Amino acid sequence: QVQLVESGGGLVQSGGSLRLSCEVSGFTLDYYRIGWFRQVPGKERDAVACFSSTEDTQYYADSVKGRFTVSRDNAGNTAYLQMDSLKPEDTAVYYCARGYCEGMEYWGKGTLVAVSS
Numbered sequence: 001q002v003q004l005v006e007s008g009g010g011l012v013q014s015g016g017s018l019r020l021s022c023e024v025s026g027f028t029l030d031y032y033r034i035g036w037f038r039q040v041p042g043k044e045r046d047a048v049a050c051f052s053s054t055e056d057t058q059y060y061a062d063s064v065k066g067r068f069t070v071s072r073d074n075a076g077n078t079a080y081l082q083m084d085s086l087k088p089e090d091t092a093v094y095y096c097a098r099g100y101c102e103g104m105e106y107w108g109k110g111t112l113v114a115v116s117s
Helices: none
Strands: 001-009 008-014 018-025 036-041 048-053 057-060 068-073 077-081 092-100 104-107 111-116
Touching: 001 092, 001 104, 001 111, 018 036, 018 092, 018 111, 036 068, 048 068, 048 092
Parallel strands: 008 111
Antiparallel strands: 001 018, 018 077, 036 048, 036 092, 048 057, 068 077, 092 104, 092 111
């Protein structure tokens, strides 16, 4: 059974950092891409960082470029989203998902990130 579980969210002050983790099971991380998305209540879910199969490149939303970085530990079956210089507008529920920017197959349940000003 494919599962993705996010952790690492919480409350942080503006300018601070958080590292989100996405622990996966039911598949081998080596062979799959993991994307990160976020959603503010009442708004659509937006891509934060994902790999584009058509462009063959790692995509970052303009709003997070230079501040957020994806990484992974294949042996530990865990993907990460390092978030630095956080801003209040980064407040959202963050999700990890398996797949490409063009389409995700499986989703985690999300972790809440709240950035205070």
